[in-house]
Amino acid sequence: MRRKLATGNWKMNGSLAGLDMLADVATAMGSDSAEAVICPPSAYLMPAVTAAQGTSVGIGAQDCHTESKGAFTGDISAPMIKDIGATYVIVGHSERREAHAESDADVARKAQAAWAADLTAIICIGESEADRSAGTTLDVIAKQLAGSLPDGCTGDNTVVAYEPIWAIGTGKIPTLDQIIEVHDFIRAELAKRFGSDVTDALRLLYGGSVKPDNAADIFKVENVDGALIGGASLKAADFVPILKALSAA
Numbered sequence: 001m002r003r004k005l006a007t008g009n010w011k012m013n014g015s016l017a018g019l020d021m022l023a024d025v026a027t028a029m030g031s032d033s034a035e036a037v038i039c040p041p042s043a044y045l046m047p048a049v050t051a052a053q054g055t056s057v058g059i060g061a062q063d064c065h066t067e068s069k070g071a072f073t074g075d076i077s078a079p080m081i082k083d084i085g086a087t088y089v090i091v092g093h094s095e096r097r098e099a100h101a102e103s104d105a106d107v108a109r110k111a112q113a114a115w116a117a118d119l120t121a122i123i124c125i126g127e128s129e130a131d132r133s134a135g136t137t138l139d140v141i142a143k144q145l146a147g148s149l150p151d152g153c154t155g156d157n158t159v160v161a162y163e164p165i166w167a168i169g170t171g172k173i174p175t176l177d178q179i180i181e182v183h184d185f186i187r188a189e190l191a192k193r194f195g196s197d198v199t200d201a202l203r204l205l206y207g208g209s210v211k212p213d214n215a216a217d218i219f220k221v222e223n224v225d226g227a228l229i230g231g232a233s234l235k236a237a238d239f240v241p242i243l244k245a246l247s248a249a
């Protein structure tokens with residue numbers, strides 16, 4: 001049985017004071033079944049871990065370097081993320097693929113770095129609007145899966161997040177049929193490569209304009225095991241209803 005997962009990606013947003021939402025999320029969660037993870041900017045990782053201590057809210061980073069240490073000004077490594085007590089790291093977000101020219105191979109190396117540090121990698125994939133219009137969505141997804149997921153994926157070390165680029169921060173979300181098609185396809189591709197035991201344990205998140213008012217419908221989709229949430233993860237007032245919808249799904 002896959003445990004549902006709501007992950008908040010703050011991107012380059014939030015503040016030290018904004019970490020107060022962690023306590024609100026923890027309180028609201030109660031004994032809810034879904035897991036909650038917040039990924040703040042690296043400047044707030046350590047205070048986030050401290051704020052979440054003793055609660056069931058997990059903390060993750062938004063990126064890591066492929067190397068564990070060295071002369072890489074401005075970067076942070078997977079062992080550092082582990083060292084401060086975070087447990088997840090997002091790799092291959094489309095904003096990093098685009099703004100930092102990260103290739104599938106780079107993303108795979110980051111996932112391996114995460115695993116080596118005993119972190120769970122949330123590996124992001126997703127098509128552009130041009131891909132969708134050209135009818136090549138599934139080809140793009142297949143290529144990203146093949147290139148960005150290293151051999152050795154398990155349900156413990158990896159979460160796959162499908163984020164159509166055109167749905168990120170736009171308020172546009174795919175139809176449920178489109179989400180079903182891509183998530184079913186991802187599950188089938190994973191099964192071909194990793195076998196059904198691994199695939200049955202691997203969580204697939206949907207990301208892109210998930211909000212309190214559309215979350216319940218998205219979470220009804222069988223192969224959606226949770227969400228990667230941007231804007232609506234900054235405040236407990238938005239994040240908690242999404243988490244509740246997930247627990248109820």
Ligand SMILES: O=C(CO)COP(=O)(O)O
Pocket residue numbers: 009093163167168169170171207208209210228229230231232
């Ligand atoms: O990119 C996202 C999460 O990683 C989605 O962002 P939004 O929820 O703001 O659309």
